[in-house]
Amino acid sequence: xxxxxxxxxxxxxxxxxxxxxxxxxxxxxxxxxxxxxxxxxxxxxxxxxxxxxxxxxxxxxxxxxxxxxxxxxxxxxxxxxxxxxxxxxxxxxxxxxxxxxxxxxxxxxxxxxxxxxxxxxxxxxxxxxxxxxxxxxxxxxxxxxxxxxxxxxxxxxxxxxxxxxxxxxxxxxxxxxxxxxxxxxxxxxxxxxxxxxxxxxxxxxxxxxxxxxxxxxxxxxxxxxxxxxxxxxxxxxxxxxxxxxxxxxxxxxxxxxxxxxxxxxxxxxxxxxxxxxxxxxxxxxxxxxxxxxxxxxxxxxxxxxxxxxxxxxxxxxxxxxxxxxxxxxxxxxxxxxxxxxxxxxxxxxxxxxxxxxxxxxxxxxxxxxxxxxxxxxxxxxxxxxxxxxxxxxxxxxxxxxxxxxxxxxxxxxxxxxxxxxxxxxxxxxxxxxxxxxxxxxxxxxxxxxxxxxxxxxxxxxxxxxxxxxxxxxxxxxxxxxxxxxxxxxxxxxxxxxxxxxxxxxxxxxxxxxxxxxxxxxxxxxxxxxxxxxxxxxxxxxxxxxxxxxxxxxxxxxxxxxxxxxxxxxxxxxxxxxxxxxxxxxxxxxxxxxxxxxxxxxxxxxxxxxxxxxxxxxxxxxxxxxxxxxxxxxxxxxxxxxxxxxxxxxxxxxxxxxxxxxxxxxxxxxxxxxxxxxxxxxxxxxxxxxxxxxxxxxx
Ligand SMILES: [Zn+2]
Numbered sequence: 001x002x003x004x005x006x007x008x009x010x011x012x013x014x015x016x017x018x019x020x021x022x023x024x025x026x027x028x029x030x031x032x033x034x035x036x037x038x039x040x041x042x043x044x045x046x047x048x049x050x051x052x053x054x055x056x057x058x059x060x061x062x063x064x065x066x067x068x069x070x071x072x073x074x075x076x077x078x079x080x081x082x083x084x085x086x087x088x089x090x091x092x093x094x095x096x097x098x099x100x101x102x103x104x105x106x107x108x109x110x111x112x113x114x115x116x117x118x119x120x121x122x123x124x125x126x127x128x129x130x131x132x133x134x135x136x137x138x139x140x141x142x143x144x145x146x147x148x149x150x151x152x153x154x155x156x157x158x159x160x161x162x163x164x165x166x167x168x169x170x171x172x173x174x175x176x177x178x179x180x181x182x183x184x185x186x187x188x189x190x191x192x193x194x195x196x197x198x199x200x201x202x203x204x205x206x207x208x209x210x211x212x213x214x215x216x217x218x219x220x221x222x223x224x225x226x227x228x229x230x231x232x233x234x235x236x237x238x239x240x241x242x243x244x245x246x247x248x249x250x251x252x253x254x255x256x257x258x259x260x261x262x263x264x265x266x267x268x269x270x271x272x273x274x275x276x277x278x279x280x281x282x283x284x285x286x287x288x289x290x291x292x293x294x295x296x297x298x299x300x301x302x303x304x305x306x307x308x309x310x311x312x313x314x315x316x317x318x319x320x321x322x323x324x325x326x327x328x329x330x331x332x333x334x335x336x337x338x339x340x341x342x343x344x345x346x347x348x349x350x351x352x353x354x355x356x357x358x359x360x361x362x363x364x365x366x367x368x369x370x371x372x373x374x375x376x377x378x379x380x381x382x383x384x385x386x387x388x389x390x391x392x393x394x395x396x397x398x399x400x401x402x403x404x405x406x407x408x409x410x411x412x413x414x415x416x417x418x419x420x421x422x423x424x425x426x427x428x429x430x431x432x433x434x435x436x437x438x439x440x441x442x443x444x445x446x447x448x449x450x451x452x453x454x455x456x457x458x459x460x461x462x463x464x465x466x467x468x469x470x471x472x473x474x475x476x477x478x479x480x481x482x483x484x485x486x487x488x489x490x491x492x493x494x495x496x497x498x499x500x501x502x503x504x505x506x507x508x509x510x511x512x513x514x515x516x517x518x519x520x521x522x523x524x525x526x527x528x529x530x531x532x533x534x535x536x537x538x539x540x541x542x543x544x545x546x547x548x549x550x551x552x553x554x555x556x557x558x559x560x561x562x563x564x565x566x567x568x569x570x571x572x573x574x575x576x577x578x579x580x581x582x583x584x585x586x587x588x589x590x591x592x593x594x595x596x597x598x599x600x601x602x603x604x605x606x607x608x609x610x611x612x613x614x615x616x617x618x619x620x621x622x623x624x625x626x627x628x629x630x631x632x633x634x635x636x637x638x639x640x641x642x643x644x645x646x647x648x649x650x651x652x653x654x655x656x657x658x659x660x661x662x663x664x665x666x667x668x669x670x671x672x673x674x675x676x677x678x679x680x681x682x683x684x685x686x687x688x689x690x691x692x693x694x695x696x697x698x
Pocket of ligand 1: 072197198201299350351
């Protein structure tokens with residue numbers, strides 16, 4: 001059923017106690033927030049997931065700015081949030097939003113999922129997963145499984161402990177997997193697979209570790225594809241980045257009510273902000289007055305474009321960005337790992353939304369210079385897992401995300417996978433077994449995340465997506481490729497909506513190679529940061545199409561019914577359209593909703609807001625027949641009218657600036673023999689010859 005509530009027509013506000021989640025989210029002063037131990041959830045409110053109508057990026061950003069709990073599920077029409085109580089509903093209503101209830105009773109759903117897990121484990125001795133698991137691991141089981149793999153496959157693995165400990169002092173563990181894994185100075189390109197930046201997103205950790213099992217077992221069984229990948233590249237898995245938060249979420253006594261004190265739903269890490277009011281400072285991470293709202297959102301804390309839209313400025317917000325760029329030890333540990341290895345491909349796993357997201361994560365940066373390659377890869381993986389592949393900013397802004405730092409600063413390709421259709425940790429059979437193997441509705445006949453990860457690892461290894469430096473060096477010498485860069489964050493958004501100056505942060509990127517003598521090959525990322533290289537665009541090959549007037553069919557459909565009309569988009573050689581803008585308006589006493597489907601029948605845009613006129617922008621519209629469906633929402637009798645205008649594509653921006661890697665050769669005692677600058681672009685190979693001979697002596 002479609003539940004549509006509009007603030008302008010709704011006078012009554014139901015009485016509701018102050019919401020814990022909301023009050024804390026909005027807390028800028030010490031006055032708001034629940035008393036310790038008092039559940040924030042109103043007594044007769046059911047916790048619900050709702051789909052908020054928000055058909056533009058700006059609208060979705062507006063929803064995020066309300067400080068509600070986002071689910072990471074959004075599409076071109078809407079964004080899903082968790083509403084904990086009447087106060088949350090009121091916030092949405094007051095901001096003029098309408099929504100549809102997706103999950104009527106989250107608590108009941110959660111209970112059904114855990115029962116399904118028990119039934120699955122009882123029914124199936126072994127799942128089709130590489131490990132055969134039938135239930136979510138505890139944190140200790142992640143550690144013991146990684147230890148077991150390291151013992152079983154000693155030559156193919158090297159246990160990894162990241163540089164920083166967590167806020168609560170825990171080491172962050174991972175596993176390196178490649179032929180001859182002990183030698184990390186082997187010059188191979190690296191595929192980094194990450195899980196659980198967000199604590200409650202358990203399938204992200206399961207999918208990550210299962211791929212580790214898969215590569216090791218497949219390779220040991222003589223599978224040629226796995227052998228080739230482990231010969232030519234290195235896999236690093238870190239199944240649980242947010243160790244503290246995950247332990248709290250996974251170890252929580254299930255309340256199932258998704259309230260402030262339902263720690264199973266914890267998203268963030270365990271840090272305490274400088275701005276946290278005193279009454280919320282006490283207690284432990286798993287039992288404290290701020291409940292699950294203590295902490296920083298690690299996927300809003302990375303320094304690349306930190307401090308912009310799509311992140312909360314408030315210590316209690318579910319997307320709190322942290323006290324400064326890279327302030328959290330966990331995100332900083334990942335940043336350091338990537339800084340010390342040639343990570344040519346990174347996938348950070350999350351739940352949920354069935355999405356493959358590529359940079360940029362905020363609209364203000366403009367499309368990345370590698371848009372075509374990033375899109376092509378994401379699209380091809382999406383055919384395997386059935387997800388939607390798109391640039392992250394097309395949904396909403398997410399400043400401070402992992403790949404917006406890793407891609408723009410290191411040049412390594414980076415993606416976010418939002419695994420599964422509808423839950424943070426759904427029934428294991430669906431969220432892990434189904435998504436990994438591809439036995440889900442979304443995957444169809446595709447190979448699931450397993451095949452997507454395999455293709456990502458192949459792309460990590462493919463020289464056309466990164467850079468190579470070759471040459472000759474005597475045995476025992478260490479070659480180091482390094483670069484120190486200074487990059488700005490976003491202009492830093494303040495709680496009152498103003499911005500302060502960007503903050504500059506320094507990165508030191510380095511990769512070592514130990515020579516066995518003779519020819520060497522180092523796979524690295526391009527020497528120029530994408531941040532400074534420029535932005536994607538294309539030059540027009542023809543003028544844009546002339547403006548069209550939409551034909552409104554005769555008559556007005558009844559309330560809730562719809563009518564259709566079509567328009568034609570031209571292509572080359574007649575017209576080169578970068579954007580189509582469909583603008584539709586109607587007299588005040590009507591309310592129309594619009595949906596546009598493209599030549600292949602998929603929805604390319606929609607307008608279901610209260611805006612009049614509605615403007616729907618279609619980027620890079622393909623040639624063919626488009627259908628506009630107009631739904632008479634309110635049953636008014638007024639006709640709509642509309643037109644379609646076209647603009648040419650935005651041209652590419654190339655800065656022309658080239659940055660260089662510093663390449664040095666040192667002996668065993670660390671004495672530098674030679675040093676030079678190497679400029680190398682993506683897909684390029686540069687041969688530096690005898691790199692350990694100083695130039696003047698050659
Ligand atoms: Zn997430």
